[in-house]
Amino acid sequence: MTIKECNFAGKKAIVRVDFNVPLKDGVITDDTRIRGALPTLKHILEGGGALIIMSHMGKPKGKVKPELSLGQIKEAVAAALGVPEVKFAPDCAKAQEAAAALQPGEVLLLENLRYYPEEEGKPVGVEKGTPEFDEAKKAMKESQKEFAKTLASYADLYVMDAFGTAHRKHASTAVIADYFDADSKMLGFLMEKEVQAVDNVLGNIKRPFIAIMGGSKVSSKIGIIENLLGKVDKLILCGGMTYTFAKAHGGEIGNSIVELDKLDVALNVEKLAAENGVELVMAPDAVIADKFDNDATQKVCPSNAIPEGWEGLDAGPEAQKLFAEAIKGCKTILWNGPAGVFEFDNFCGGSRAIGEAIAEATAEGAFSLIGGGDSVACCTKFGLTDKVSYISTGGGALLEAIEGKVLPGVAAIKG
Ligand code: AMP
Numbered sequence: 001m002t003i004k005e006c007n008f009a010g011k012k013a014i015v016r017v018d019f020n021v022p023l024k025d026g027v028i029t030d031d032t033r034i035r036g037a038l039p040t041l042k043h044i045l046e047g048g049g050a051l052i053i054m055s056h057m058g059k060p061k062g063k064v065k066p067e068l069s070l071g072q073i074k075e076a077v078a079a080a081l082g083v084p085e086v087k088f089a090p091d092c093a094k095a096q097e098a099a100a101a102l103q104p105g106e107v108l109l110l111e112n113l114r115y116y117p118e119e120e121g122k123p124v125g126v127e128k129g130t131p132e133f134d135e136a137k138k139a140m141k142e143s144q145k146e147f148a149k150t151l152a153s154y155a156d157l158y159v160m161d162a163f164g165t166a167h168r169k170h171a172s173t174a175v176i177a178d179y180f181d182a183d184s185k186m187l188g189f190l191m192e193k194e195v196q197a198v199d200n201v202l203g204n205i206k207r208p209f210i211a212i213m214g215g216s217k218v219s220s221k222i223g224i225i226e227n228l229l230g231k232v233d234k235l236i237l238c239g240g241m242t243y244t245f246a247k248a249h250g251g252e253i254g255n256s257i258v259e260l261d262k263l264d265v266a267l268n269v270e271k272l273a274a275e276n277g278v279e280l281v282m283a284p285d286a287v288i289a290d291k292f293d294n295d296a297t298q299k300v301c302p303s304n305a306i307p308e309g310w311e312g313l314d315a316g317p318e319a320q321k322l323f324a325e326a327i328k329g330c331k332t333i334l335w336n337g338p339a340g341v342f343e344f345d346n347f348c349g350g351s352r353a354i355g356e357a358i359a360e361a362t363a364e365g366a367f368s369l370i371g372g373g374d375s376v377a378c379c380t381k382f383g384l385t386d387k388v389s390y391i392s393t394g395g396g397a398l399l400e401a402i403e404g405k406v407l408p409g410v411a412a413i414k415g
Helices: 032-046 070-081 096-100 131-153 175-179 189-203 219-228 239-248 260-276 317-327 349-363 373-381 396-402 408-414
Strands: 012-016 050-054 087-089 107-110 157-160 185-187 209-213 234-237 279-282 285-289 298-302 311-315 332-336 367-370
Touching: 012 032, 032 050, 032 070, 032 189, 070 087, 070 107, 087 096, 131 175, 157 175, 157 408, 175 408, 185 189, 185 408, 189 367, 189 396, 189 408, 209 219, 209 317, 219 234, 219 260, 219 332, 219 396, 234 239, 234 317, 239 260, 239 311, 260 279, 279 317, 285 317, 311 317, 311 349, 317 349, 332 349, 332 396, 349 367, 349 373, 367 373
Parallel strands: 012 050, 012 157, 050 107, 087 107, 157 185, 209 234, 209 332, 234 279, 332 367
Antiparallel strands: 285 298, 285 311
8 A cells, every 4th residue: 555545534544753853951953854754644634534653762772761752742743743732642552542532633642662672672681692582582572562563553554654763673663564454554755755765876876976974983884884885986984983994004093982893894894995996085184172072172183193182073174175076076975974073063064065065966966865863964054955865864774775675664564
C-alpha cells in the first residue's frame, strides 16, 4: 500500500516519526525533523483519519528521563500541525484508552518510546558475551514483540515515516509492521522522498563525485568511509578525525580529540584511497584553542604540530581553501559531519567554507545531498538550506542506505 492510495477516513493511523529534535531548556532549537513529518501527518488528518504519533527522543536507555519527555514538544507539534490540541499519553505502552477515544481529526502523541528497553530490544543490566546475555536477549526479543503488538493494537493503519531511525530494527520502526497486513502499512511521504534521494545519488552518479565526512570520530564512520572509497572520486575527511590521522603519522596533536586505538584504521583508509585512485583531502592546518570554549584564545597551526595544552577545534584557512577547491566543479556531493566545533561561532569557519562551496557547486548544477543532524544544523546556521539539493533527516540511516544496505524500516513495509 502507498500513502497516496490509502483511504484514511474514519481510521486511526499510528505513525512512527522522528521527533528527536534538539532542545535547549525545553525549547526546540531546530524543528527540521518536525517539519519533515508534516506532509504525512497533515495528509492523514485531511483524509479524515485520527493520528497516533510515536517517536523516541535522545537515549534514555530504557529508563524514564523527564528531560527527554516528548510532552515538552506537544504544543510545538500542535502549532506545526495547525490543530488546537495534541493529546498526550504519558506512558506509550498504556495508551489503549486514549487511543480508543480518539476521534477523526484528533491527534495523540505517545511518550518517548525508548523509556522502554523493548523499543530498541537490547537487554539491560547483563554483560555482553556472558551466557546470561544470550538468555536475556532471547527473552527481550519476545517482550519486544509484545511491546510492538501493544503499539499496533492502538490503530488500524501503520505508517513508517522516521527515516532517521529506519536503519534500526526497533519495535516501532520494524517489528510493529508484522501486526499489520500489507494493505494496512505503508511508508510516509518523508520516507518515500528520502529513499528517492538516495536512489538519485546511487542510481545516477554524475562525476566527479565527492563525499565530505566530518564529525568527531573516525570509528563511527569507518564503515561508510571504506564503502565510499569504492564509489567517490574525492573524499574530504575533516573534523575531529583529522587528529587521529595526524597522530597515526607521528604528528603532535596536543589535547585534540583522538582515537588512539584507530591509528591503524586511519592508515588503512589512506591505503585504500590510494588503491582506489580516490583523492583524499585533509586539513593541513587547524584553528587551535587553549580550551574547549567559544571564547578560548585561538591561533592557527599545522594540524600535526599542535602545542601541548592546545586542541584543534576547526579546519584552518589553508584547509578551508583546499576543501572549497576540491568541491568546486563536482557534480555529485554528499556531506555528513562538520569540519569543526561548528556549534561555537568562533570555530565554524571550516564548516561554513564547506557549506558555501557546496551551495556554489549546486548553483552550477551539482546534486548535493546533506545528511546527519549536525550537517543539517550547519546549513541552517549558514542560511544554506535552500541552496543545496536535498537535506536528509537521517544521519546513520542515510549513510547505510548510501552503502547500499536495505533499511529494516523499509524492508518491514516492502518485504
Ligand atoms: P558526530 O556526532 O561524530 O557526527 O560529530 C559531530 C560533532 O563533532 C559536533 O558536535 C562537533 O562539535 C564535533 N567536532 C567536530 N570537530 C571537532 C573537533 N575538532 N574537536 C572536537 N569535536 C569536534
